[in-house]
Amino acid sequence: MRFINFINKLDKRWIYLVLALCIIIPFLFPIGFPMKTTAPVKSIYDFIEDSIPEGGVVLIGADYDPSTMAELHPMAKVIATHALSNNLRVLFVTLYPQGAGMAQDVIENVLREWNNSNPDNQKELGKDITLLAYVPGVSAVVLKMGEDIIETFNEDGYGNKLSDLEVMKEIKNYNDIDLMVELAGSAVVLTWLIYANGRYGLNVGIGTTAVSAAEYYSYLQSKQAIGMLGGLKGAAEYENLLSKKGVYWGRKDATVGMDAQSSAHIFFIILIVLGNIAYFVSKKQKGGR
């Protein structure tokens, strides 16, 4: 009974402290929990690997901000790197003002790591990759892109005229885009599924925060989305696929966090079990009185 009372009266700050230790210790002493690749992640990887011809175009939607950067930034890096490794062109697009900064950071990082590791196959901003300028309107922007992408944005995110950029060569509308991967923790994913996939038949992949992942499984089953990266684990799985292919050189932001993630989950399972035991024992005690 003393243990049950201890659980019931435990200051939650001790829980925060133990949780912090559960996360910090695996970074210092990696455990190496096993991790297997799930079908929705493999599906996006395989699509980029096998279904897009050289010179094809991958559109990446960076509709997130620093609050979900930990989960979605690694996804943007791996998909952009994978596309570049297959000599595909990469266009970033954002429907939210904060997404522009996120996309620019990814482009800068990916280009730096790629060019440092591939001196014989340098990639250039404006030739292989760019960010389309932010334009307000969300669904109106997605619909207008189906008619004319250059007319929708006019400029890239760096102030250059899109019509002058080599990366935009022979790109008119969604017919010239091979795959769109939307990275967001909000309902903007649905905008792409409803308008770009529904009306124009664009192949859409989803990269989303773990909070939203459960919600989007139904779109995989209905084949409205070709695949999904759910949370940090989805990004870690993709990093491993790229490492096996030998085309990922940067820090594996998602993979290094998976030991910490597993440790935290074990801690949460223990807390849930203890909490339930304490709840039912306390309830029985009160009922007995």
Next chain:
Amino acid sequence: MALSSNFWIWIAAILTLAIYSFLYKDNPFYKFAEYLLVGISIGYGISVYWHNTIITKVFNPLVYDKNFLVLIPLLLGLLMFSRFFKNVAYLSRIPIAFVVGAGTGLSVPSSFEFLFKQVYATMPTKLDIGIIIIVIGVISTLIYFFFSLEHKGFVGRVSRVGITFIMVAFGAAFGYTIMARVSLFIGRIQFLLSDWLGIIK
């Protein structure tokens, strides 16, 4: 261990610690970091809107391309501000009506098509255990939310199956939520240990 010499990494690290100090108790450092985040986010948003909307979509076409058609959306946009003046506030209904009308017109057909694809995906096109579970789940959950019949007898039993499916969905969503929140914390710890303190690569 190679402590960062980048001034901005130090600022980010100090602000991260200021935010997490709230876990101990509310304090001025947390408040400062919170207000700073809100202020900078709004400031950043306004600057992006200013450049990418006012300058790129209105000023440049009007001044350099002499495209006077942009005056129409500009006027509609300006009418939104009429809400601040009581005697002409009714004028704001014009752009609102335009946005609602155009938005509804655009979304209704696509949304129906989108929904039909979801409905079609629940059709049992082949005998598969997964499809059977989906069909049972969809029907029983819909019956749980059907309030025109009293939930007793057969309907009551089916709706109890429905609530079981709903609870499983909640459980999956809760598990993913924990994963998401932990991921955000991992991102910050990784930043502190790697970019700031240089303890890990």
